[in-house]
Amino acid sequence: MLHPDADILEVDVVTGRKTALARVVTKALKALEKAKIPHAVIGATALGVRGLPRMTRDLDVVVLTEDAYAALDALVGAGFRSAAPIRRSEEPEPMYVLESKGGIDVDLLVAAGEPESTVVAEASEASVFGTSAPVATLEHLLLMYFYSNEPRHLGDFARVVTESEVNLEEVTGYLSEVHPEMLPVFQERVRQALHPPPPPPRPRKRRRS
Numbered sequence: 001m002l003h004p005d006a007d008i009l010e011v012d013v014v015t016g017r018k019t020a021l022a023r024v025v026t027k028a029l030k031a032l033e034k035a036k037i038p039h040a041v042i043g044a045t046a047l048g049v050r051g052l053p054r055m056t057r058d059l060d061v062v063v064l065t066e067d068a069y070a071a072l073d074a075l076v077g078a079g080f081r082s083a084a085p086i087r088r089s090e091e092p093e094p095m096y097v098l099e100s101k102g103g104i105d106v107d108l109l110v111a112a113g114e115p116e117s118t119v120v121a122e123a124s125e126a127s128v129f130g131t132s133a134p135v136a137t138l139e140h141l142l143l144m145y146f147y148s149n150e151p152r153h154l155g156d157f158a159r160v161v162t163e164s165e166v167n168l169e170e171v172t173g174y175l176s177e178v179h180p181e182m183l184p185v186f187q188e189r190v191r192q193a194l195h196p197p198p199p200p201p202r203p204r205k206r207r208r209s
Helices: 021-034 043-049 065-077 116-122 138-147 151-163 168-178 180-194
Strands: 040-042 058-064 095-099 105-111 124-128 131-135
Touching: 021 058, 021 065, 021 124, 021 131, 040 043, 040 116, 040 138, 043 058, 043 124, 043 151, 058 065, 058 116, 065 095, 065 105, 105 116, 116 138, 138 151, 138 168, 138 180, 151 180, 168 180
Parallel strands: 040 131, 058 105
Antiparallel strands: 040 058, 095 105, 124 131
16 A cells, blocks of 8 residues: 555555656756756646646656757766657657656657747746756646647646646736637636536436346
């Protein structure tokens, strides 16, 4: 049984054993910092730092297109291996998976526009497993989940809305300025998170003939 005080970011909930996540994350973040690559921690690790822990087996980091190859160089130099070929003669891929010997991956998201450019520019320093790093704010995580089409991010969106002190006015202000046509969609998503529809009624017990 998993100890109630165990950190689900570091402990495998099935085996109860500590994973290599903290060591791998620290190595990756120090490599990016040493290379002076503008970046931001996002995803489950950022959620955990901001007070909403969720189990994860990787580190999600976002960089801008112009810094993609420099970030890859820094991570490869730190001992990570790209799961796919890095073709420098072409535009960077939207995402690279960097594998480690510890079985923990670094998912490097490469973005050219919004909201990621704001996420990187305005990430605030926070402690990630004892290492200071730029981490996306709750408001910026909410924006990224809003624009994501991954089903699990719907749940993350709802958690940020219902379980944190996220500043919704800041998010709506951003959308009003940058993408006003999406504001009603965002407001409806927030409403659904705060007031989810009731589950469907359970079917009656079948009678045996």
